[in-house]
Amino acid sequence: MNLPNKLTVFRIILIPVFVLLLSWPGQDATVLFGNPSLNWVMAAIVFAVACLTDFLDGQIARRRHLVTNFGKFFDPLADKLLVMTALIYLTAFGDVPAWVTTVIVIRELAVTGLRTLVVENNGTVLAAAWPGKIKTFSQMFAIFFLYLKDWPFSLVGLPFGEGLLYIAVFFTIYSGIDYFWQNRSVFADGL
Template sequence: MNVPNRITLSRILLIPIFIILMSINVDWGSWDIGENNLPVIHFVAGLLFIIASMTDWIDGYYARKYHLVTNLGKFMDPLADKLLVAAALILLVEMGVAPAWVVIIILSREFAVTGLRTIAAGEGIVLAASKLGKLKTLTQLIAIACLLLHNFPFSFIGFPFGLIMLYIALFFTILSGVDYFVKNWNVMRNSK
């Protein structure tokens, strides 16, 4: 396994730690951040989410720069993104921060695209992430990080940046999903 794939694997391994931090009921105190309080444990989990998210850029950069792009990486990288995003969004719904209907649409798109990739893989085709898909991922990660940090630093001015970014992410999620299926419709049409 090459270095970029190991970095991707580390992102997958950080997910359970992130989930545990967000799920345990431990009071490490909290900080007053304008209109909200930010529990320290959410701050730590939010930082872990940001670190895990940054590995997405690092592994991709490293793989392209040193010509280490592999089919395993093309498969694992979007899978790691989906697992991280799904875990965070479900936790945000549980916290009452993200609307469930938005999360359902986002996760439905992820399942649909994963299904398309599975069909393509059965035909010997590996579908890499598109530019729209990468923009979708970026907006999702920004929105989630901000919501995990209780809208810090925008909570000081009462601006719901995290929620606005979540709706922008929803837009790009739908747009990239439609684009993905339109561009790869032949995979489904020609599937045996």
């Protein structure tokens, strides 16, 4: 297994660590004046490390010509698992509206299903397109700041994470439509 694929697997392994930090008994999401608890800060750091592996694995794979079908499929899947897990917890704690999480989860599952259809019909793995990469980037930044309770922007009352979240929702919808439009032949061939 090459280094980019190892980074993808490492990102998947970080998800249970992230969950454990958020599930620690007796920890409240905020401690004083809306600042995040220590567990949430540590969870945000683990989340950031996982996001960094997403950036690194892609850079290394392209520069060293180590792009594999495993990476094309599991890299976006790892991102989806990380983002969906983080959003479900944020929704459970009341920091993200349920409709936002629902839209993002439905899009992620639909695109994963589309990737499977493309592999079955064409024998090729659908690589991430630029709208999908922008979507992932905006989702990850929004989630990171939501787990930090918008610190340091909260010091001036700026809901930075929430603003990024709605930008992420836009790109989530746009990129989902783009993936289906670019691969509409899969459905035409199957009919």
